[in-house]
Amino acid sequence: MAAALEYPLTEAQSGLWFAQRLDPANPIFNTAHYLDIRGDLDVEAFRAAVDQTAAEAEALSLRFVERDGEVFQTLDPTHRPQLQIVDVFAAADPVAEAVAAMRRDHETPLDPTRDPLAANILFLMGPQRFLWSLRVHHLATDGFGMALLTNRTAELYNAARGGPAPGPAFNPIAKVWEEDAAYRVSDKRTADAAYWREIMGDAPEVASLAPGKATTAHRFHRIERALPPEVTARLRARADAGRLSWPDVLTAIGAAYVRRFSGAEEAVIGVPWMGRMGSVSARTPAMVMNVPPLRLTLDEDAPLDEQLIVASKALIKTRRHGRYRSEQLRRDLGLIGGARRLYGPLVNVLPFDLPPRFAGLDTTLKVLGTGPVDDISFTFRGDAAPALTLEVDANPDLYTLEEAAAHAERLAAFLTNALDAETLGEVPIATPSEAARELEAFNDTAHPVPDTTLTALLEAAMKATPDAPALTFGDQTFTYAQLDRRTAALASALAARGVGRESLVAVALPRSLELVIALVATLRAGGAYLPLDLEHPAERIAAIVRAAGPSVVLAHEDIGGAFGEALLAPADWPLDGAAPAVAQGGEDAAYVIYTSGSTGDPKGVLVEHRAIVNRLLWMQAEYGIGVHTRILQKTPATFDVSVWEFFLALISGGELVVASPGAHRDPAAIAGLIRGHAVTDLHFVPSMLSAFLADPAAKGIAVAHVFCSGEELPAELRDRFHQTVSAELHNLYGPTEAAVDVSYWAAGPDDASRPMPIGWPVWNTRLVILDERLRPVAPGMGGHLHLGGVQLARGYLNRPDLTEDRFIPDPHHPGQRLYRTGDVARRRADGAVVYLGRSDHQVKIRGLRIELGEIEAAVIASGLARETVVLAREDRPGERRLVAYLVPAEGYDPAALKAKLAARLPDYMVPAAIVALDALPTTSNGKLDRKALPAPVFEAAAGRAAETPTEKIIAELFAETLGRSEPAGADDDFFTLGGDSLLAVHLMMLIRERLGRDPGLGALFDRPRVAELAALIDAEALDFDNGLGVLIRLAEGDPALPPLFLIHPAGGLSWGYRTLARALSPRRTVWGVQSPALDPQNALPDCIEGLASVYVDHILALGAPGPVHIAGWSVGGIIAQAAAVELERRGVKVGLMAMLDSYPAECWRAEPEPDPVDAMRALLAIAGYDPTQYPELRSRAAIVAFLKAGDSALGGLPEAALDGVIRVVLDTNRLVREHHHRPFGGRTTHVRAALDHKDRDLTPGLWRPYSPDLDVVEVPFLHPQLTGPAATALIAPELDARMTAFEEIAR
């Protein structure tokens, strides 16, 4: 063996090396298995076979060396894993004992520069039972290599026991290195790179089975499931029939499962590739395997046999280019560092990984770990003749154990069904029990509701509490009796104009008493109300009135001349009259609300009494709404949230508080209304809630309930809510088409859900998540949210075509309907529904529903554009803006277009930017290429230049590291610009040099953008600044223990005590006390006593338990003594008072004044250098430059702080010389640097005049060494013992 051989990391090892380096404490890079052996094992023959295999498998003896920033591997015979034999015969449960030992070993992280990478242990369980454990770091071998090791051991064992002669030994590892070297410079690699760029260049965003960042945890979930022989027989038969290999069939169906579950257009999976064909590594244990990506579109409607052939061909091509590292491919594609991925789950078929055949023995193989699990891996292990096991390994950060188990069960069922299917489309994804839960158990909402109308509920409340306040607007209040009289009068007038059941009454009134009267009166006349928003353009209002044809319009004036004879203004409303007797029923229309329509015209949703009665009575019961309730009405009547605001209080005997027009956008006005009217319940659209909470007026608001709906309620907002106001918070969800809300979720302060669900169905309501074929989806999987039950709207007014499209027959409940929401949702494991997004181009801005198609139609209708597409862009998080892209027509003028759009669309639908293009970009298959649409010019963010000083430096360092001529922009991503792990190390080095900061390599991976990294570094700098306060916490410990205060030495800083502070046991809080004069703004202290008094003030202000322990090194000891005197003077109990090698002031008074340069040079000592070694440093500039180049904390100080240190050093001599000690009545502990002071007679005894009770500890160190780790190891226990003794006395 050529032990002196050395080779850099192979390409295959590099990714693992950096992953382990980023997370050195992570044991997941240990691969391990054990063989359970039953029978008469010849232990000596076995030992010989294992040791021989270990000798042949050189990779097991690898050692890694870092030198000059490069990594090398070499062979170290001392690392060879000779078989250890462990006898657990005597253990109560030998198997448990052995497995626990293996697990401990397997879960111990390895340092590849130090530790042997492999271990071989044979556990003796009993006369006929053995467990052979093999654990190898992934840098040394992959799964195929593990199989080689066990098979070779079996071959050698069998030969020794009289079996056939063994085949040739393994190849030397150097041959694998040669292949690596040859491939790196080969044309093949160039061709492979080109192939992968071609295949993956236009890959979509990769979807997986669970949201979250796919970075391996320290452990993984493992579920194993044997596939029955009839399934493997079917698998082989289907593969043979198509002349396919069965592993490829498994991979294809696994990909189909991933594609279906993720809901993506294509599956992008990782397909582990062992890289052995035509390679010396076929007979060499080594880390060779790679995980190339596989993209499969898998047309679910095409014959499955065809799709399997397509998949098989794709796999053949993948393997042909399989050697090209996926890490390199990530870099090529710019997929490093962020959340973007090369592939989702892995599908791995391991037909070669069978238990080795040991003659005369029964063996079973148990795999403990195969390396990192970034996301989820589906491994099929076995030869399918008939043994085949499905193993699901899942990252516990992304999946629960139950979810992993459900995937195993579901994939097994999907596979079984697919093997008999003509097309993938016919294979359901949910198991039968999952389907039943989705359709029934999660929707068990039947609840009795009286067969009545909203009108009847309102009239009953009017009779029940006639004198109670019903309605307040400004300083006017109506009782229920007054409301009854006014609404009856208007109802009679409406009836006189022909309003009755199924009539429409349009209401175009600002928020006012009249508005509420109009709505109630319309219902009492038997009609349905149609609200119009006065803030909408007249053209739009007129269009709705024309389409709906209301019998009467209740408005102050005829907007746009559209109302004509139908107008009935409040001025003309009668004040008295009897409400008509109308035989209203639950199926009658109650209201019609218009929403944006994708085809260009708004559409009117007609809701019946039965539906809204269910919704109101549910809410009344769920939230205890009653006579005590005061609801704030602030939502425009055209937004259906207003429906419960208007009526819930009025059917419950409570009070409706109507906000003035415009108040709903003014947080201070809302807060004023809540406080002024003691409002108990109100609603916010989440974006408005966010603005409300940000207003100081919101602070301390207390109400019963706040309801949110209309858009997603972010978890952060929930948390901010509970910090600001006192109220229950509820997240409601529902479209206008299902009577306001159909689901609810209590977002209390204890709710930790992220994202927050929309929750559970309300009474008599079903929320079902279905796939394209209207089959239930599996829990956790995205699907189309459909609604069923009593709250569904009748449909769209006068648009049976639209109604038929959205309200469909329920295939699972004959005779019932489902409403297709267009929302995409998933079911949590507990059954709560989580909203994921839209399946179409509907967007919401400030809670308002917008069909982009309606805006596009308006753009085309302007005649100024030939083609257009409108998008809601969110180029900055939380800033969603509408952008219209268009191809101009004759006479195009952006200002004219904007004016035309404003005349037709509500303001929130008018695009914020209009971008004219020569043509709309298309993809290769002719579809609109949304990604290619440019960001509009208002997006300065997209290319913001580096601005802050730190950003500018980082931007330059990015450019320097990456070899770019221009500095990077503030939002540029290091990895997107071409950075890789090695360049990252280089960048971090430059940052250390240039900025004196070391945020760590991991920080760059988390924050790869210039601005993010700069912000992190600035935040750390802030900590440095904080580290200059009078008190800094050096260690945190048991708060019940009295802290120790360590007084700064000459430099004024206490950082030098960090080692000592952390070495104390028991751990106690240690405070460093530092000079206020470090801040150049503060005056220099007058004298040591004055300084000590200031320190005592700070110490006592903490209010920590006593006695006060105090100590200091060098000058710090002098100040500590003065502080102890001051504490004593103030009657405060002093515990430990220790000086580390300090001597009284009179020893220094007679010394000559130090040269200012020498004082400056004291800085070197403070920074931990020996000044005598650097005689050439004779100026401030030279000393500062030297410190900055080094790695001491002083070098990292900002300039101003360094100035502070210098002036404190220079001033210390004066302070000490002028100081006169006063006696201290307690005990003085003196720690003497016994190796120092050869040339002067400095002894602890010099303190005796000031401290009769003198306690001396000698340590064999020099004065400057006392705060270092070696001296600390001796000093800390001495101080511990004394502090504990003082505390016992004090007790």
Next chain:
Amino acid sequence: MTKLTPQDLTLERMRADVAAVLHETPDSILDDDNLMDLGVDSLRALNLSLAWSEAVPLEFSELAEHTTLAGWWSVVQARLRAAGHDA
């Protein structure tokens, strides 16, 4: 299907099996063609080695080191000889 015997396992038999996996005719597979270039990947090679090991013990890893039919035949010949069969 009858069990494959050591006598059955000839170069021509192996050529025919490789051709079948590739959906090709046997005469299009030459002794020194790179089988990987023709589309024989590791899984296909594994399946072939499993089929042939009915006749003689074969380690997939030994076959996998080679990329030509001639190379594979040399491995099989060595194994046949070791098992006491003329090849």
